[in-house]
Amino acid sequence: xxxxxLPKVSAPxxxxxxxxxxxxxxxxxxxxxxxxxxxxxxxxxxxxxHGVSLQLEANKVTxxxxxxxxxxxxxxxxxxxxxxxxxxARVTAGAIRIHGVDIHRPDVDVIELRKRVGMVFQKSNxxxxxIYENITYGLRLQGKQDKTRLDEIVERSLRGAAxxxxxxxxxxxxxxxLSGGQQQRLCIARAIAVEPxxxxxxxxxxxxxxxxxxxxxxxxxxxxxxYTIVIVTHNMQQAARCSDRTAFFYLxxxxxxxxxxxxxxxxxxxxxxxxxxxxxx
Amino acid sequence: MDPAHRFRTTAxxxxxxxxxxxxxxRAATYLVVGCGAAVFLTIFLRGAGTVLQKEPPFINTAFFTxxxxxxxxxxxxxxxxQMGFREYQVFKAAHPNATLSPETYxxxxxxxxxxxxxxxxxxxxxxxxxxxxxxxxxIYLNEYARDGKFIRFVRLxxxxxxxxxxxVFGLFxxxxxxxxxxxxxxxxxxxxTSLLAGWFTLAFMVLPVIITAxxxxxxxxxxxxxxxxxxxxxxxxxxxxxxxxxxxxxxxLTSSILGIARVAGETAPIMFTAAYxxxxxxxxxxxxxxxxxxxxxxxxxxxxxxVSSKIPQNEYTARVQYGTAFVFLLLVAVIAAASIILRNxxxxxxxx
Numbered sequence: 001x002x003x004x005x006l007p008k009v010s011a012p013x014x015x016x017x018x019x020x021x022x023x024x025x026x027x028x029x030x031x032x033x034x035x036x037x038x039x040x041x042x043x044x045x046x047x048x049x050h051g052v053s054l055q056l057e058a059n060k061v062t063x064x065x066x067x068x069x070x071x072x073x074x075x076x077x078x079x080x081x082x083x084x085x086x087x088x089a090r091v092t093a094g095a096i097r098i099h100g101v102d103i104h105r106p107d108v109d110v111i112e113l114r115k116r117v118g119m120v121f122q123k124s125n126x127x128x129x130x131i132y133e134n135i136t137y138g139l140r141l142q143g144k145q146d147k148t149r150l151d152e153i154v155e156r157s158l159r160g161a162a163x164x165x166x167x168x169x170x171x172x173x174x175x176x177x178l179s180g181g182q183q184q185r186l187c188i189a190r191a192i193a194v195e196p197x198x199x200x201x202x203x204x205x206x207x208x209x210x211x212x213x214x215x216x217x218x219x220x221x222x223x224x225x226x227y228t229i230v231i232v233t234h235n236m237q238q239a240a241r242c243s244d245r246t247a248f249f250y251l252x253x254x255x256x257x258x259x260x261x262x263x264x265x266x267x268x269x270x271x272x273x274x275x276x277x278x279x280x281x
Numbered sequence: 282m283d284p285a286h287r288f289r290t291t292a293x294x295x296x297x298x299x300x301x302x303x304x305x306x307r308a309a310t311y312l313v314v315g316c317g318a319a320v321f322l323t324i325f326l327r328g329a330g331t332v333l334q335k336e337p338p339f340i341n342t343a344f345f346t347x348x349x350x351x352x353x354x355x356x357x358x359x360x361x362x363q364m365g366f367r368e369y370q371v372f373k374a375a376h377p378n379a380t381l382s383p384e385t386y387x388x389x390x391x392x393x394x395x396x397x398x399x400x401x402x403x404x405x406x407x408x409x410x411x412x413x414x415x416x417x418x419x420i421y422l423n424e425y426a427r428d429g430k431f432i433r434f435v436r437l438x439x440x441x442x443x444x445x446x447x448x449v450f451g452l453f454x455x456x457x458x459x460x461x462x463x464x465x466x467x468x469x470x471x472x473x474t475s476l477l478a479g480w481f482t483l484a485f486m487v488l489p490v491i492i493t494a495x496x497x498x499x500x501x502x503x504x505x506x507x508x509x510x511x512x513x514x515x516x517x518x519x520x521x522x523x524x525x526x527x528x529x530x531x532x533x534l535t536s537s538i539l540g541i542a543r544v545a546g547e548t549a550p551i552m553f554t555a556a557y558x559x560x561x562x563x564x565x566x567x568x569x570x571x572x573x574x575x576x577x578x579x580x581x582x583x584x585x586x587x588v589s590s591k592i593p594q595n596e597y598t599a600r601v602q603y604g605t606a607f608v609f610l611l612l613v614a615v616i617a618a619a620s621i622i623l624r625n626x627x628x629x630x631x632x633x
Contacts, residue, residue: 085508111515119508125509138513141515142514
């Protein structure tokens with residue numbers, strides 16, 4: 001992909017690493033949950049991430065923004081090792097630490113990791129089962145069978161995803177009968193049913209209409225009290241509305257990482273400024 | 282008369298060629314339909330004469346329930362008589378003084394019950410083996426294996442297997458399973474002519490069809506089902522078992538219907554491995570249950586082959602030939618219909 005011409009902006013190359021590094025330093029006293037440390041990532045021989053370093057705080061919403069192909073989804077999918085599914089895809093340098101543990105170490109149980117790091121996908125993917133079965137899918141895998149306990153979790157998860165009032169009368173109807181926005185919230189409910197610490201969202205609203213998008217954004221806002229959320233989005237307004245911190249990526253490099261307000265109001269890097277003001281991307 | 286207009290048809294050469302092409306394709310299609318109709322009508326009309334009868338219950342039950350017998354045809358007191366071997370014995374005993382000079386036609390009386398039973402057993406057993414092996418291999422290739430030289434070689438082997446003539450499978454089965462081999466004095470296989478040998482031979486023959494089609498069905502299951510499941514902390518096997526295989530099953534069954542028709546219809550692979558020309562005992566009349574799978578059986582396609590090839594053609598044998606062919610097609614249709622019903626049920630249960 002060739003970068004578009006950028007008027008009034010320096011050449012679209014990566015910033016000096018020290019610029020990115022200094023902007024990635026969080027304020028004091030904040031708890032660092034995910035530490036991404038100089039990560040390189042390759043699909044076969046094609047390197048898509050170059051020395052990305054940033055630290056994500058607990059109970060915050062962090063947005064990854066940037067034009068298509070900038071590596072933001074790739075980085076997101078590294079956080080629960082979904083990239084393991086792709087042939088030839090691997091982290092070639094650096095480390096990603098969650099609670100200080102390098103999640104790419106060979107002794108890390110990827111199943112356990114994915115229970116702790118849930119994911120919501122770009123295209124809502126409810127299973128062709130009932131709403132109830134969708135929510136309990138992850139729990140049943142863990143061997144939880146107790147009916148009253150499951151009922152409880154289903155209700156709590158659906159309430160947590162702001163879907164309970166809409167579906168409480170048809171829990172045993174197929175999840176595919178829901179509207180697009182409801183399906184996406186069902187997927188969020190399914191993810192929080194297994195009580196993860198971190199929820200990764202890969203453009204969760206890109207296939208939704210504005211009203212459904214608003215509901216999901218409100219939900220993200222509420223979820224931050226209990227979960228650490230990382231959201232990839234193409235929609236800059238969305239990042240501005242619902243995130244606490246924003247990381248801007250370009251061509252596989254982290255350009256700028258700061259409080260969302262700073263990124264949108266007073267970015268340090270001219271490329272960030274050009275992107276958030278809509279001059280390219 | 283219409284005035285000349287811009288879009289008037291002209292007898293250009295392009296238009297003529299267009300018409301010729303259209304009629305060529307249409308004729309080819311109709312010819313195919315004609316061939317199919319000719320085959321089915323011949324078997325149906327001629328077979329119906331054997332299978333159906335004019336008196337109640339309108340179906341020739343003996344043909345379905347009895348074993349084949351030799352037909353005796355003779356003239357007695359001016360009347361033309363034909364009867365099976367057992368009936369002839371009784372008749373002869375009742376008329377001890379008569380000089381009967383019957384013509385005999387082997388396998389032309391009685392019925393084909395043992396062959397029906399044998400074919401059903403062969404189909405069920407070999408499809409069970411083929412589905413188990415085929416679906417397992419397809420799961421490995423599609424879900425677990427990473428693309429590489431070895432996997433490409435495996436796929437090539439599967440494609441080659443599909444091109445092997447059925448008689449070669451028959452010879453392979455005969456030497457591998459029927460005769461077996463010895464390694465350092467230990468006998469492997471050597472099951473003689475048996476159901477087991479036939480099952481494995483037929484299963485190997487349909488494996489490529491089942492593997493290829495199962496892989497296609499697995500590929501048709503959306504990637505989101507797998508990712509969604511894995512992201513919830515499912516292992517790969519849990520994901521496949523709960524969220525992939527159920528949705529691929531209707532497609533796998535569709536392909537196995539084709540396999541059924543092939544397994545039921547092949548003569549060459551079973552003639553060396555499982556089929557007897559004639560066998561008086563029925564499969565369940567074994568002394569020990571453990572011997573069940575080590576017995577040979579009669580089979581419909583082989584029976585057709587036997588009655589059609591070994592005997593000079595005559596009207597009496599032709600009845601059995603067409604009757605058997607008719608029953609055979611019916612049986613395949615019934616088995617296929619059963620799998621289609623099963624598939625549709627699954628499809629309704631697992632829809633997305």
